[in-house]
Amino acid sequence: MSSSPPLPVPPLPVPADQDPLSDLAGHLGRALDLSERMLAAARDGDWPRLTGLEAERGAVLDAVLPGLAPGLDARRREQVVPVLAACLRVNEELAAITGEQVRALRQSLDAMDAARVRDGRDPAFRATG
Numbered sequence: 001m002s003s004s005p006p007l008p009v010p011p012l013p014v015p016a017d018q019d020p021l022s023d024l025a026g027h028l029g030r031a032l033d034l035s036e037r038m039l040a041a042a043r044d045g046d047w048p049r050l051t052g053l054e055a056e057r058g059a060v061l062d063a064v065l066p067g068l069a070p071g072l073d074a075r076r077r078e079q080v081v082p083v084l085a086a087c088l089r090v091n092e093e094l095a096a097i098t099g100e101q102v103r104a105l106r107q108s109l110d111a112m113d114a115a116r117v118r119d120g121r122d123p124a125f126r127a128t129g
Contacts, residue, residue: 024076027064028083031057035090042097 034057041050072080115121 024064025079025083027060028080031060031064032083032086032090034060035087035094039090039094039097042094042101045101047101 034053038050038053038057041047041053
């Protein structure tokens with residue numbers, strides 16, 4: 001498992017006279033790239049890298065999502081819908097992987113608790129047992 005720090009998110013500069021959604025496809029592409037890197041980190045079991053990438057993706061999405069009003073024109077909808085759908089597919093797989101990890105951790109903790117009780121190392125058990 002590698003623990004390399006996540007790459008910093010480049011700033012999302014938007015000149016005052018420019019439409020903040022003019023590079024919508026670029027920002028959404030960056031969000032999808034980060035989502036796929038998150039999935040790779042989860043598959044590798046690199047949870048620190050995953051959480052760093054998740055923070056980066058959140059910053060990218062926070063920069064563009066407020067501008068995604070229901071009134072998007074057809075061209076922008078064509079840019080947005082497939083990328084967001086791909087991000088959702090990646091998120092579903094991430095949820096499955098992290099859910100498996102949570103279950104494995106819960107089983108390990110339950111086994112440790114059972115061993116403590118069995119060996120009499122649990123203070124609550126000694127107080128009542």
